Amino acid sequence: DTEVTQTPKHLVMGMTNKKSLKCEQHMGHRAMYWYKQKAKKPPELMFVYSYEKLSINESVPSRFSPECPNSSLLNLHLHALQPEDSALYLCASSLPGYRDWWELFFGEGSRLTVL
Amino acid sequence: SQQGEEDPQALSIQEGENATMNCSYKTSINNLQWYRQNSGRGLVHLILIRSNEREKHSGRLRVTLDTSKKSSSLLITASRAADTASYFCATAKTSGSRLTFGEGTQLTVNP
Numbered sequence: 001d002t003e004v005t006q007t008p009k010h011l012v013m014g015m016t017n018k019k020s021l022k023c024e025q026h027m028g029h030r031a032m033y034w035y036k037q038k039a040k041k042p043p044e045l046m047f048v049y050s051y052e053k054l055s056i057n058e059s060v061p062s063r064f065s066p067e068c069p070n071s072s073l074l075n076l077h078l079h080a081l082q083p084e085d086s087a088l089y090l091c092a093s094s095l096p097g098y099r100d101w102w103e104l105f106f107g108e109g110s111r112l113t114v115l
Numbered sequence: 116s117q118q119g120e121e122d123p124q125a126l127s128i129q130e131g132e133n134a135t136m137n138c139s140y141k142t143s144i145n146n147l148q149w150y151r152q153n154s155g156r157g158l159v160h161l162i163l164i165r166s167n168e169r170e171k172h173s174g175r176l177r178v179t180l181d182t183s184k185k186s187s188s189l190l191i192t193a194s195r196a197a198d199t200a201s202y203f204c205a206t207a208k209t210s211g212s213r214l215t216f217g218e219g220t221q222l223t224v225n226p
Contacts, residue, residue, distance in 0.1 A: 004157075040221075041218070042203055042216035042217060042219055043158065043203075043216050044216075045213060045214070045215070048213075056213065090157055090158070092158075102145070102148070102207040103148065103160050103163055104150075104214060105160070106150075106157035106158040106159070107157050108156055108157045109155075109156070109157050111155070
């Protein structure tokens with residue numbers, strides 16, 4: 001069982017809607033990630049938070065807005081999305097400070113459909 | 116573009132056979148990892164091999180790393196139908212926190 005929990009599992013939204021994806025982990029990890037994955041493609045990194053600070057933004061459009069309220073929670077706020085933003089959004093966490101901190105623990109993903 | 120390129124893109128074998136997947140990359144790495152993804156699910160970490168290691172085993176998995184050729188292979192022995200999934204290699208560069216995924220190999224194990 002994954003120890004990274006993502007909600008909702010499925011989300012359908014219109015292009016004018018505002019919605020949020022949520023991610024939670026209780027493993028004490030201090031790095032959290034958002035990835036976007038299109039069908040039959042590898043995950044693409046969107047954002048990285050390290051110790052609750054945004055450390056990497058892979059030039060993601062501003063209609064995606066990440067937030068890390070505390071070390072256990074990660075949100076992705078969605079606004080004015082386009083149909084091409086439909087994808088599986090994966091949250092992951094890792095434990096920095098150890099040799100293997102790049103091992104990522106993934107949630108099951110939120111399947112987003114933009115109409 | 117993705118750091119890792121994998122081949123084959125798709126592999127279909129019979130249960131009990133071995134499956135080998137290959138990954139090539141372009142720049143210096145700190146480590147290389149393999150992940151499995153069942154259809155529509157999250158990724159699961161399988162194994163990590165560091166740049167100073169050449170071979171690593173975990174259960175039915177064997178990973179090799181050749182830094183001179185910038186390539187790695189994942190061998191799954193005595194495959195099972197439950198091994199059917201997509202397998203991705205991922206590389207972590209010598210600095211920074213980006214983990215970049217290869218294009219993946221879709222493995223189908225037929226009962």
